[in-house]
Amino acid sequence: MTAIETIAPVPGRPRLGRVLALGMERTRYEVRSYFRAGDAVFFTFLFPTVMFVIFAAAFSSTGTVGGDGHGHGGISIAAYYLPGLVAAGIVLSGVQNLGIDIAGERSDGTLKRLGGSPLPVGSYFLGKVGMVLTTAIAQLLLLLGVAHFAFGVALPGSASLWSRFAWIFLLSVLMSVVLGIGISGLPRSGRSASAVIVPILLVLQFISGVYFNFADLPDWLKSVAGVFPLKWVAQGMRSVFLPDRFATAEQTGTWDLGTAALMIGGWAVVGLVIALTTFRWVRKDR
Amino acid sequence: MTTTGSGEPVVAVRDLTIRYGDHTAVAGVSFEIEHGETFALLGPNGAGKSTTIEILEGYRRRSGGDARVLGVDPGTGGVDWKARLGIVLQSSAEAGSVPVREQLAHFASFYPRPRDVDATLEAVGLADAARTRVRALSGGQRRRLDVALGIVGRPEMLFLDEPTTGFDPAARLRAWDLVERTRALGTTILLTTHYLDEAAELSDRAAVIVGGRLVDIGRIDAIGSPADRIPVVRWQDADGRHEKRTDEPGRVVAALVAAGGEPAGLEVVRPSLEDVYLGLIGHRSLEEQPA
Known part of the structure; x- marks a missing residue:
């Protein structure tokens, strides 16, 4: 038409390469921002390790768990608590911290500014996945390091256990991120976010075998916990970090990893649907 | 189509209406902004200025009427449309721990043809604060960062929502200079402001909104009867x-x-x-x- 004709906006979706490249840029920015906020690092990053040290130290005199009754073949309390806190670390990094983080971004104007820029929503989501994955891995390395070097907990020795660990870990991180994005719409404001989200996760930690021995819970409570994902992440982690014979203490007497994969994957799908259908940069109509 | 160089207005608003329940915030506002023009929306607090500008930025849905920005309905504009806009919102308080230059460079990366980050910092007078964390900026400096974030993507259409509120006189003059220079590049600008001298200094035309209605529109020297x-x-x-x-x-x-x-x-x-x-x-x- 004329010389000053501009590039026509292409309706529809931004190109995948651009979404991925900006997802990487968001990850870099988000990880740096995470470690710049000192209080968040203390409370969320160190939380699983701090809890682990408290439990391991507090109950160190109670001897071993799961031995033959004569002080043989058991594992230390520290080793026993490790898988639960690995699981809690993943789910807290994703659901709790991310949910509170995004609710805060919605109320402080971050999302409004991003929503007015050409950043694709997919890149924003990928940035959150990248941030949670990075911080969860760093958190895990610290926890495993403290458990192994300070408390002498033996880590899995076989490649098959580590590959089992890898899929449970990655699937759980993905699930936690989409649930975190989904749950961020629940609080009405950034100020109420902690008050709304923390208790939900606290209850789940108590009934899912993070702080108590899951086998000691009444059956009805085990069934309630079985509906939610944290129980299955914790069970998956026990299958990695505890000796195989501990499987007999589980509800079905096995590690039941097939059900764990289905439940974690199912919650990931639920979270993804909630995230995609409810996420808005700003509330459009008030 | 989406061409804006052929005499089609960059912003076209017809009979725009926004209702929240029983309350009508904007009642049948119409105006057009031509390519390269700086247009001011004037009005008292609560008159519907910010609501109108947020419709055009794509943040709110309209209840009735029609709106086009760069030929696109703001309610359906995608990322390619947003890449052609610059938005300076009213003040916000995010990203406090991020250094100024990093924040600007991050946003620049979202745009296909961004301005040079250091030149933009220089233009808004924040070159000396490049390594300062955002939360340590003064109110005026923070506002200048908002302006920098709005122009770093080389927008064809720039929205300025009360850009100099809280500025001291010297900072206002610098901000005006920056707006003038942005406009000299051919950028179309929609400005809301409480300051009439600002509207008179910067804009070609103005519209006055009171109680959600447009009570006058015209050249600055022809406003009023x-x-x-x-x-x-x-x-x-x-x-x-x-x-x-x-x-x-x-x-x-x-x-x-x-x-x-x-x-x-x-x-x-x-x-x-x-x-x-x-x-x-x-x-x-x-x-x-x-x-």
Whole structure:
């Protein structure tokens, strides 16, 4: 038409390469921002390790768990608590911290500014996945390091256990991120976010075998916990970090990893649907 | 189509209406902004200025009427459309721990053809604060960062929502200079402001919104009715102070001089934009009172 004709906006979706490249840029920015906020690092990053040290130290005199009754073949309390806190670390990094983080971004104007820029929503989501994955891995390395070097907990020795660990870990991180994005719409404001989200996760930690021995819970409570994902992440982690014979203490007497994969994957799908259908940069109509 | 160079207005708003339940925030506003023009939306607090601009930015849904920005309905504009916009929101408080330059470089990466980050910092006067964390900036510096974030993507259309609120006079002059330079690049600008001198300094045309209705629109020097612009001649004599509204102030002054020599305290005052504006919003609020 004329010389000053501009590039026509292409309706529809931004190109995948651009979404991925900006997802990487968001990850870099988000990880740096995470470690710049000192209080968040203390409370969320160190939380699983701090809890682990408290439990391991507090109950160190109670001897071993799961031995033959004569002080043989058991594992230390520290080793026993490790898988639960690995699981809690993943789910807290994703659901709790991310949910509170995004609710805060919605109320402080971050999302409004991003929503007015050409950043694709997919890149924003990928940035959150990248941030949670990075911080969860760093958190895990610290926890495993403290458990192994300070408390002498033996880590899995076989490649098959580590590959089992890898899929449970990655699937759980993905699930936690989409649930975190989904749950961020629940609080009405950034100020109420902690008050709304923390208790939900606290209850789940108590009934899912993070702080108590899951086998000691009444059956009805085990069934309630079985509906939610944290129980299955914790069970998956026990299958990695505890000796195989501990499987007999589980509800079905096995590690039941097939059900764990289905439940974690199912919650990931639920979270993804909630995230995609409810996420808005700003509330459009008030 | 989405062409904007062929005489089609960059912003076209027709009969725009926004309702929240029973409350009508904007009632049938229409205006157009041409390519390269700077247009000011004026009005008291709560008049519907920010609501209107947020519709055009794509943040809110309209209840009725039609809106086009760069040929696109803002309710459906995608990322390629957003890449052609620059948005300076009213103040916000995010990203406190991020250094200024990193924040700007991060946003620049979202755009296909961004401005040079350091040159942009220089232009808004934040070059010395490049390594300062955002939360350590003063209010005025933070606002300048907002402006930098709005222009770093080389927008064709720039929205400025109260860009200098809270600035000291020197910072306002610098901000005006920056807006002038942005406009000289051919950028179309929509500005909301409380400051009439700002509107007079920066904009080609203005619209006045009161109570969600557009009460006047036109060139800055033509806002208000001709009657609102009639000059006033003031003088003093033995009987006290006199004031006469007249289209012919020269003739009045000549008659005064002919009658009694040099009048004391002689003034010929043309209504300022502010007088005209206050007249406009005053009339309006009187009209809206129930009989």
